[in-house]
Amino acid sequence: MYSRVQLKDKKAFLKWFLQRYQMKRRESMWILNYLLNHDIVLNKTKFVEEADKTPRGIRMGTVGTEDEAFRFYKDGQEFDHPEQAFHEVRLNWHTDLYVELLFQDSWLSPEYAEVLEDNPYAKWNDRMPQELDQQVDEAVDSFYLQEKKHQILNDIDRALESDNREDFYSLTESLKDIETKLENEVSPS
Secondary structure: OOOOOOHHHHHHHHHHHHHHOOEOOHHHHHHHHHHHHOHHHHHOEEEOOOHHHOOEEEEEEEOOOOOOOEEEEEOOEEEOOHHHHHHHHHHOOOOOEEEEEEOOOHHHOHHHHHHEOOOOOOOHHHHOOHHHHHHHHHHHHHHHHHHHHHHHHHHHHHHHHOOOHHHHHHHHHHHHHHHHHHHHHHOOO
16 A cells, blocks of 8 residues: 655654653554664554554554553454564564554644554544534535625625616525525524
């Protein structure tokens, strides 16, 4: 599977990460340093969320988080021995490896966002709750109606300035329709 993230970006991220965070298990640092120093293995590494859903994944937590310290996942089985994972990574360097790093404010980190890839085994948009999906659709519809209302108000101003009564009456009817739709969104009947 092709990675959209370049090797140099992965290396820059790992260097940044290792300078700023302390892992809960020292073996996690060894694994990350191994990845950093072995381009062939790092090229096959993808930084993802939900590494537990992948055929071969590692989840590592940093000090200061509530998350687990270390988990290794292989073919549906779960292990908590970093030495076993390290051995697996070294022996199977030609196989994709999915790494999930659990650290404070990860979502606020542009460095992390630059290397984070969509997990092909647990895509975020497949996990979006139907309720959230509906809220997004409603927000987009509301935004569209607000923009349309703004445009009609500008057109009404132009019609008034040019003394165009026909356009004015037509536009005010359109404005009433949009305001009715916006009111119905706020307080559905």
